Amino acid sequence: MPLKYSILPNRGVLKISGPDRVDFLQGLVSNDVSKATDTKGVYAAFLTPQGKYLCDFFILASESHQCLMLDIAADALPAFKKKLTMYKLRADVEIEDVSQGYDILAFFGDAKMEITPGLYQDPRLAEAGYRAFVSKGTGWQNAEEVDFDSYDLHRLLLGLPDGARDMIVEKSILLENGFDELNGVDWDKGCYMGQELTARTKYRGLIKKRLLPVEVQGPLPENGTEIYAADKLVGEVRSGLEKKALALLKLDFIEEPLRAGESTLRVIQPDWIILTK
Structure with a gap:
């Protein structure tokens, strides 16, 4: 290209x-x-x-x-x-x-x-x-x-x-949104605002959800649309364009059929994202 x-x-x-x-x-x-x-x-x-x-x-x-x-x-x-x-x-x-x-x-x-x-x-x-x-x-x-x-x-x-198109102010945590893999955190730099929770999340393995790209079959859901696996609420759609979007999803459900509004979603896992369940 x-x-x-x-x-x-x-x-x-x-x-x-x-x-x-x-x-x-x-x-x-x-x-x-x-x-x-x-x-x-x-x-x-x-x-x-x-x-x-x-x-x-x-x-x-x-x-x-x-x-x-x-x-x-x-x-x-x-x-x-x-x-x-x-x-x-x-x-x-x-x-x-x-x-x-x-x-x-x-x-x-x-x-x-x-x-x-x-x-x-x-x-x-x-x-x-x-x-x-x-x-x-x-x-x-x-x-x-x-x-x-x-x-x-x-x-x-x-x-x-x-x-804020993809992360909710005062609610989202960094490691759910890829900041570790994306070089957004220095683990050796010393104290900063919010360091304690960020470090605890990493070292205790507390990540249960991740922001992941998805392919959309059907109309593009609006930002904030709830995502279901069968009858279980498992996440939310974030920003999107055409047939691609980001979605915050519970890791236990990413391989199951997903729907958001009138559309179905398929998770696409880039090589850089490291998932641990």
């Missing part, structure tokens, strides 16, 4: 600057912020103290601007910015919404790209492609621009969650 890119209209950009920026964010999010550079992205989440999902994002560290740049869902950005401001206390940081100045691009296809500042390989999966921060309206010269639905279908086929 030739290299394609889509401008992601549902993303915003948060800028965190100041000498304490890395240490400040490090104590709040699920991954090691110090590993971000201007060409290496870090995927991370921000949780409640009880370990429930609030938002997720990609982090780059801009050396030229001495700041962290966060690629985050636009609808989650205001609440996250407010939370960060609350936790700021005496930390020497500035937190700015700079979304008006940037587009987030997602690249996919078989071609390899030369990494440059602001452009990085998606840290979740190599198959996911690349992402970039670019000045608003500039696009990209050496790739074909396609619509958002083309990228969204690529994402669904890989089984990658897309923020």
Whole structure:
């Protein structure tokens, strides 16, 4: 597949600057912020103290601007910015919404790209492609621009969650949504908000449900449609497009016939997803 890119209209950009920026964010999010550079992205989440999902994002560290740049869902950005401001206390940081100045691009296809500042390989999966921060309206010269639905279908086929479209704020937990396999958690970084529940879930093997891609036979169910195996409620449909969707399912039922509304569903397990029952 030739290299394609889509401008992601549902993303915003948060800028965190100041000498304490890395240490400040490090104590709040699920991954090691110090590993971000201007060409290496870090995927991370921000949780409640009880370990429930609030938002997720990609982090780059801009050396030229001495700041962290966060690629985050636009609808989650205001609440996250407010939370960060609350936790700021005496930390020497500035937190700015700079979304008006940037587009987030997602690249996919078989071609390899030369990494440059602001452009990085998606840290979740190599198959996911690349992402970039670019000045608003500039696009990209050496790739074909396609619509958002083309990228969204690529994402669904890989089984990658897309923020609150797939994870319920203040209810979802990271490991049900693939954050371990998708490099969204650093198990050695030390304390962060919600770490205790996240670690306990992993080491006690408490995962009973997973977000999985499904193939839809029939009309595409709406987000939130209940899924049944016979007469048992076993999950919910999340985001979808055409005949593909993501679904949060109880692991004990993923091999059984599934229905959601007027449609039947078939689980498609990508190679990266590791299931334990």
